[in-house]
Amino acid sequence: MSLRQALLRDGLAVCSLLFLLLVLLAALLAPWLAPQDPLAPDVQNKFAVWSAEHWLGTDHLGRDVFSRLLYGARCTLGFALLTTVFTLLAGILPGLLAGVLCGRTETLLLRLCDILLSFPAEVLILAVTGMLGAGPEKAALACLLAKWPWYARMMCGIARQYADTNAVRFARVMGHGLPHILRRHILPRVAGETIVLATLHTGSFILTLSALSFLGLGVQPPAPEWGAMLGEARNALLRAPWLMLPPGAAILLVVAACNYLGDCLHDALEGRCGDEGKAVFS
Amino acid sequence: MKLRTTLLHRLPGIVPLLFLTSVLSFGLVQLSPSDPAEVALRLNDITPTPEVIAETRARLGLDQPLPIRYFRWLDAVLHGDLGTSYVNGKSVAAELRQALPPTVMLAATATVIMLAGGLLTALPGVFRPGSRTDRLARLFLFFASAMPSFWLGLLLLQFLAVTLDLFPIGGMNGPASLALPALTLALPHMPAYARLLRAAMLRTARENFVLHDRARGLSPRTVMKHIFRNSLQSCLTALGMSLPRLMAGAFVVENIFAWPGLGRLCVTAIFNRDFPVIQAYVLLMAGMFIVCNLCVDICAALLDPRQREEAAQ
Amino acid sequence: MMDDTSQKTAGAAPLLEARRVGVRVRATGEPLVADVSLTLYRGRSLGIVGDSGSGKTLLCRSLLGLLPSSLTAEGQVLFDGADMLHAEAAEARHRRGTGLGLLLQQAMTAFDPLRTIEAHFLESLREKCGLAAAGARRKAEAYLNRTGLAADVLHAWPHQLSGGMLQRCMIALTLSLEPSVIVADEPTTAQDACHQFRIVRLLAGLRQERALLIVSHDLAVVQALADDLLILHEGRCVESGPTAAVLAAPQHACTRRLLEARQALSRPFLQLRGGRA
Numbered sequence: 001m002s003l004r005q006a007l008l009r010d011g012l013a014v015c016s017l018l019f020l021l022l023v024l025l026a027a028l029l030a031p032w033l034a035p036q037d038p039l040a041p042d043v044q045n046k047f048a049v050w051s052a053e054h055w056l057g058t059d060h061l062g063r064d065v066f067s068r069l070l071y072g073a074r075c076t077l078g079f080a081l082l083t084t085v086f087t088l089l090a091g092i093l094p095g096l097l098a099g100v101l102c103g104r105t106e107t108l109l110l111r112l113c114d115i116l117l118s119f120p121a122e123v124l125i126l127a128v129t130g131m132l133g134a135g136p137e138k139a140a141l142a143c144l145l146a147k148w149p150w151y152a153r154m155m156c157g158i159a160r161q162y163a164d165t166n167a168v169r170f171a172r173v174m175g176h177g178l179p180h181i182l183r184r185h186i187l188p189r190v191a192g193e194t195i196v197l198a199t200l201h202t203g204s205f206i207l208t209l210s211a212l213s214f215l216g217l218g219v220q221p222p223a224p225e226w227g228a229m230l231g232e233a234r235n236a237l238l239r240a241p242w243l244m245l246p247p248g249a250a251i252l253l254v255v256a257a258c259n260y261l262g263d264c265l266h267d268a269l270e271g272r273c274g275d276e277g278k279a280v281f282s
Numbered sequence: 283m284k285l286r287t288t289l290l291h292r293l294p295g296i297v298p299l300l301f302l303t304s305v306l307s308f309g310l311v312q313l314s315p316s317d318p319a320e321v322a323l324r325l326n327d328i329t330p331t332p333e334v335i336a337e338t339r340a341r342l343g344l345d346q347p348l349p350i351r352y353f354r355w356l357d358a359v360l361h362g363d364l365g366t367s368y369v370n371g372k373s374v375a376a377e378l379r380q381a382l383p384p385t386v387m388l389a390a391t392a393t394v395i396m397l398a399g400g401l402l403t404a405l406p407g408v409f410r411p412g413s414r415t416d417r418l419a420r421l422f423l424f425f426a427s428a429m430p431s432f433w434l435g436l437l438l439l440q441f442l443a444v445t446l447d448l449f450p451i452g453g454m455n456g457p458a459s460l461a462l463p464a465l466t467l468a469l470p471h472m473p474a475y476a477r478l479l480r481a482a483m484l485r486t487a488r489e490n491f492v493l494h495d496r497a498r499g500l501s502p503r504t505v506m507k508h509i510f511r512n513s514l515q516s517c518l519t520a521l522g523m524s525l526p527r528l529m530a531g532a533f534v535v536e537n538i539f540a541w542p543g544l545g546r547l548c549v550t551a552i553f554n555r556d557f558p559v560i561q562a563y564v565l566l567m568a569g570m571f572i573v574c575n576l577c578v579d580i581c582a583a584l585l586d587p588r589q590r591e592e593a594a595q
Numbered sequence: 596m597m598d599d600t601s602q603k604t605a606g607a608a609p610l611l612e613a614r615r616v617g618v619r620v621r622a623t624g625e626p627l628v629a630d631v632s633l634t635l636y637r638g639r640s641l642g643i644v645g646d647s648g649s650g651k652t653l654l655c656r657s658l659l660g661l662l663p664s665s666l667t668a669e670g671q672v673l674f675d676g677a678d679m680l681h682a683e684a685a686e687a688r689h690r691r692g693t694g695l696g697l698l699l700q701q702a703m704t705a706f707d708p709l710r711t712i713e714a715h716f717l718e719s720l721r722e723k724c725g726l727a728a729a730g731a732r733r734k735a736e737a738y739l740n741r742t743g744l745a746a747d748v749l750h751a752w753p754h755q756l757s758g759g760m761l762q763r764c765m766i767a768l769t770l771s772l773e774p775s776v777i778v779a780d781e782p783t784t785a786q787d788a789c790h791q792f793r794i795v796r797l798l799a800g801l802r803q804e805r806a807l808l809i810v811s812h813d814l815a816v817v818q819a820l821a822d823d824l825l826i827l828h829e830g831r832c833v834e835s836g837p838t839a840a841v842l843a844a845p846q847h848a849c850t851r852r853l854l855e856a857r858q859a860l861s862r863p864f865l866q867l868r869g870g871r872a
Contacts, residue, residue, distance in 0.1 A: 115299065115302060118299070118571065118572070118575070119303075119567075119568050119571055120526070120527055120530035120531065120567070120571065122530040122531045122533065123530050123563075123564060123567040123568060123571075126533060126545075126548055126549070126552070126560075126563070126564070127307070127310055127560065127563075127564040128310070129552060130310075130548065130551065130552045130557075130560035130563075130564075131310045131311065131313060131557075131560070133552075133555065134552070134553070203428065207430055207431075210430060210432075211430065211431065211432055211534050214430075214432045214534070215533075215534065215537055215549055216553070217549070217552065227430075227432070230430075230432060230433060230436065233436070234436055234538070237436065237439070237440065237444070238444070241440045241444070244433065244436045244437070244440070247433075248430060248433030248436070248437070251430045251433060252425070252428055252429055252430065252433065253428075255428040255430070256424065256425060256428035258428075259424070259427060259428050260424070
């Protein structure tokens with residue numbers, strides 16, 4: 001497990017990992033940790049500054065910002081993670097299949113990906129949300145449609161590399177079917193790359209999805225999503241400018257931690273491959 | 283003459299791409315779960331009874347088979363008619379024409395800021411890797427890459443426009459109003475370009491001709507000039523595509539700063555389910571991307587003596 | 596070290612003197628070149644021979660103070676009153692080009708692909724010799740002619756010229772700065788026999804007015820050009836002395852091996868010639 005060792009050597013990476021785990025834990029335990037109901041308005045007490053009762057104050061409807069932040073972690077992270085997983089699936093499966101099958105399937109998939117990738121993701125996302133309308137699942141679908149070709153192309157390349165190994169050739173000669181080859185030979189080998197990709201890109205998914213929620217195209221207002229909270233804070237900018245600090249800082253920190261961790265994993269994986277390569281050639 | 287041969291090489295490639303784009307943006311409306319005729323009626327506060335819907339469908343040409351509708355639409359588009367907005371009945375082409383210059387202006391300013399900032403933050407990593415300046419630049423880039431642009435926009439708005447009153451709060455009036463949106467748009471894109479430039483410069487600095495330059499005792503400034511020109515050449519395509527990329531990414535920033543550009547037009551149209559505007563936006567952006575790509579390739583070919591030769595042959 | 600040489604030219608000060616030069620990897624301290632000393636007088640030439648990986652190129656680069664940042668140098672390289680290894684950057688830089696010229700191994704990549712040959716000449720001559728465009732162009736043409744190239748090469752881009760032409764351009768460019776010592780790193784590799792001959796003749800002509808340090812793994816080239824010889828093996832100097840003496844009675848196993856290899860390579864040709872004659 002040199003990947004784990006490489007990770008543990010870097011203090012900041014450990015901090016990022018711990019921070020992310022903490023946020024995930026807080027998100028899971030939100031109902032027990034949150035001091036108040038995130039959706040209960042208290043019009044008497046709106047725009048309150050921080051106090052013992054409301055740690056981070058209250059928003060324009062008098063809702064407790066800290067509780068909303070905790071529940072928001074659920075919403076934001078859950079939403080982003082689900083989108084990441086589905087996008088990975090949507091990209092990896094065709095990518096792997098094409099990589100293993102080679103030939104015309106591969107050419108066709110790669111050509112399609114090239115065409116889709118020649119447009120900026122933003123335009124595709126706006127086009128799809130535009131046609132489907134606003135809503136969390138539609139925003140997620142838009143993200144998925146815009147980003148899957150990238151993963152598909154990447155996975156196709158990786159699978160191609162592994163499909164050329166003797167183990168896979170031997171399995172083919174032995175008459176094993178495609179599902180067996182995929183499950184036994186290809187999937188275990190691409191698992192590492194997949195985890196790195198997922199970590200590296202969860203951050204960018206959080207950014208894209210919360211931007212859509214911020215505009216009102218993703219998660220809809222009463223729900224405490226961080227981007228949506230920022231959208232509400234924006235409307236109260238002149239009255240209570242401090243309201244934009246907690247959700248914005250939360251997004252920044254989580255995305256920064258994801259990016260750092262992803263970069264570290266990426267380097268570790270590259271380094272590990274490099275070492276293996278050296279061992280082969282020396 | 284050289285330009286013409288380059289064009290002749292590249293033009294056939296983009297025709298199918300443009301065709302595909304048109305099919306895609308036409309198809310997106312057809313895939314939409316809601317009936318355009320019904321949406322159009324609702325927006326004008328007409329109760330959609332079956333008879334009225336049928337009449338509207340006939341008026342909008344929606345009762346024709348798909349291929350015919352596509353070619354009719356394509357014919358209109360090629361004649362500059364992008365349809366009329368469901369909401370205000372205005373010509374979509376006119377609306378886009380009005381919204382295009384602000385977006386181009388914003389994206390161009392942001393491109394300049396981004397390139398200047400990207401270069402400034404990339405240089406310490408080339409000259410003094412590991413120095414304090416380098417570490418500071420890396421830290422800055424790291425946080426810039428994790429910064430949500432909408433939060434950055436709000437922060438800048440609050441501190442520089444409201445508290446310190448240095449810039450106007452929103453809208454488009456004068457060059458001062460351009461500063462904050464352009465900065466907000468540029469900053470999150472900066473890390474990727476800084477990384478690109480740094481990698482290119484480090485790669486070029488290891489080239490043999492740089493050693494030859496130094497062996498002749500040329501001044502560091504001259505050597506740097508050569509490294510710089512060669513690394514810019516190697517990432518010219520990425521640099522050239524940053525303008526359309528930023529134009530496409532401007533929709534969040536335009537919303538925060540009430541910038542009357544294409545992105546805001548499109549987001550408003552999404553809320554109103556104003557399909558002709560969305561369709562025209564997608565078509566325009568995708569078409570612009572293809573054309574820009576071609577232009578950048580041609581420029582790169584013209585600037586590089588090696589490619590210039592190849593293109594002429 | 597080279598007693599014969601110093602006796603021959605006693606009284607004249609050496610142009611270039613390297614004292615116990617070593618090169619190490621900065622990170623690990625692993626020595627790549629160790630303890631090499633050499634002296635070069637005006638009008639003389641020194642050949643450095645060794646098989647690939649023996650540190651010849653690194654030695655050349657350290658003589659000019661141009662080691663990559665991942666390596667460190669020790670010892671002294673005295674040229675024109677300065678230590679090229681430890682002098683200030685500007686001081687060492689002023690001595691490069693006009694004092695110490697370096698001919699690189701790969702001529703194909705030695706020119707900036709985005710500028711014409713003329714731009715290379717004009718810029719170097721302006722910066723190093725203070726020549727204006729017209730004067731620089733005349734000088735460039737003169738030196739190109741000496742290397743057997745026509746003046747219209749000036750308007751070519753590097754990618755339009757062959758490796759041999761680029762090699763001669765590089766020689767012309769280096770010579771036009773009029774260095775007193777020329778360090779030539781494998782000047783004949785990657786050249787066909789015809790070009791090799793021409794380059795060797797050119798370099799032989801230079802010896803009279805300047806000092807030449809020629810690095811090669813090709814004994815024939817060194818034999819034709821060098822007055823003295825220094826055999827490098829795994830970063831160390833294993834043998835040195837006048838060329839004829841070293842080649843006539845090689846002391847070190849490595850030298851003998853190099854000689855045998857050369858004989859083994861040329862034997863078939865000699866046999867062919869013998870058979871025909």
